[in-house]
Amino acid sequence: MENQILIDYLPIAVLFGIALFFALLIPALSLSLGPKPKPIDEAPIHKYMPYESGIVAIGEAQRRLPVKFYRIAVLFILFDVDIILLVPWAISFRQLGMFGLAVMGLFMFLFLLGDLWVWKKGLLEWE
Amino acid sequence: MTFLTFLTSLTSEQVVFILASILTIGAALVVVTNRNLFHAALALMASFLGVAGIYITLDAGFLAAAQLLVYIGAISILIIFAIMVTRRMMQVSESPFNSQRGLGFFVAVAGFLIVAVVILQWFGGEAFAAKPPVAPAVLSNAVAALGVSFVNPNAFALPFIVISILLLAALIGAIYIAWPRQRIDPAEDEA
Numbered sequence: 648m649e650n651q652i653l654i655d656y657l658p659i660a661v662l663f664g665i666a667l668f669f670a671l672l673i674p675a676l677s678l679s680l681g682p683k684p685k686p687i688d689e690a691p692i693h694k695y696m697p698y699e700s701g702i703v704a705i706g707e708a709q710r711r712l713p714v715k716f717y718r719i720a721v722l723f724i725l726f727d728v729d730i731i732l733l734v735p736w737a738i739s740f741r742q743l744g745m746f747g748l749a750v751m752g753l754f755m756f757l758f759l760l761g762d763l764w765v766w767k768k769g770l771l772e773w774e
Numbered sequence: 775m776t777f778l779t780f781l782t783s784l785t786s787e788q789v790v791f792i793l794a795s796i797l798t799i800g801a802a803l804v805v806v807t808n809r810n811l812f813h814a815a816l817a818l819m820a821s822f823l824g825v826a827g828i829y830i831t832l833d834a835g836f837l838a839a840a841q842l843l844v845y846i847g848a849i850s851i852l853i854i855f856a857i858m859v860t861r862r863m864m865q866v867s868e869s870p871f872n873s874q875r876g877l878g879f880f881v882a883v884a885g886f887l888i889v890a891v892v893i894l895q896w897f898g899g900e901a902f903a904a905k906p907p908v909a910p911a912v913l914s915n916a917v918a919a920l921g922v923s924f925v926n927p928n929a930f931a932l933p934f935i936v937i938s939i940l941l942l943a944a945l946i947g948a949i950y951i952a953w954p955r956q957r958i959d960p961a962e963d964e965a
Binding site for chain 1: 786787790830831836839840843844847848849851852855856858859860917918919920921922924925931934935937938939941942944945946948949952954
C-alpha cells in the first residue's frame, strides 16, 4: 500500500532522471568532442570577440538590476501563494456553496486591495 | 549485517527518503559554506527540491506541489532577484562565516533539539519505528478536504482570512522598500 504512493510519482522520477541525464550528457559531449579552446589570456584577441555582426559588449554583464524587477518578483510571489490557496477551494467549490464563495470573496477583496493600490500608484508601469 | 545486505534490504520508500535527505542536507551545506552568494541561492533551490521529495515520502502530495510552486518557483526567484538588485553582490566572493557563526551554530542545534524533543514527546518511540499512519480518507482527497476546511468557520476560515491580511501587509511592505525614491541614471550604476 505504501509503495502505491511512490508508484504514482514514478513518472516524475523518470522525468527527473531523463532531465538529469541530458543535463550531464550534453555538456560532457560538448567538452569531450569539441575543440579545446585556448585560455582567454593566451588566445588571439579576436577569438573571444563577438562574431562579425555582433555588437561589442559595453560594461560588465553582471551589473546591478533596477529595483523594479524586485517589485515584479514580489507581486509574482504573492499571486503564486494566492493560486496555491485557491486550488483546494476551487476543487471543492460546488460543495462549499454560497458561504464558501463569501469567504473566498472576502479573501480576494483583501488581497486585491493591495494590488489595486499598487496599480493606482502606477508602480506596474514598465518604462 | 554487511553494507550490501543493508542496501538490498531497503524498501523503495526508504531509498527515496535517503536520496531526498542527501540532496536536502548536501545542498544545504553548500548554501552555508559557498563563498559566492548567487551559487548559494542556486543550491538553496536544490535543497528545497529535496524537501519536496521528503514531503512525497510523507504522503503530503499537495505540500510537495506547494513547495515546488512557492519555494522553488517563487521564493528562490525572489532571493535571486534580491541578490541581483544589490550592488556588487554578484561578483563578491567572501567568507560566508562572520563573528556570529558560533551563536548561529548554537541556535541551529537548539532548534533541532527542540523539534526532536517535541516529536519524541508526541509520537514516542514510534517516531523511529515507522512513519505516522495517515487516514485513508485524507490520502484519497486531501486537497478537497483542505478546501472544505479553508471556509469552515469551525476549522480554518478565520486563519484563512488572516492569511489575506498577511499577504496584503507583505505586499505593502515589499513595495514600500522598493519604492522609486529617485530616478537613478543607469550609467551611474556602472560605478
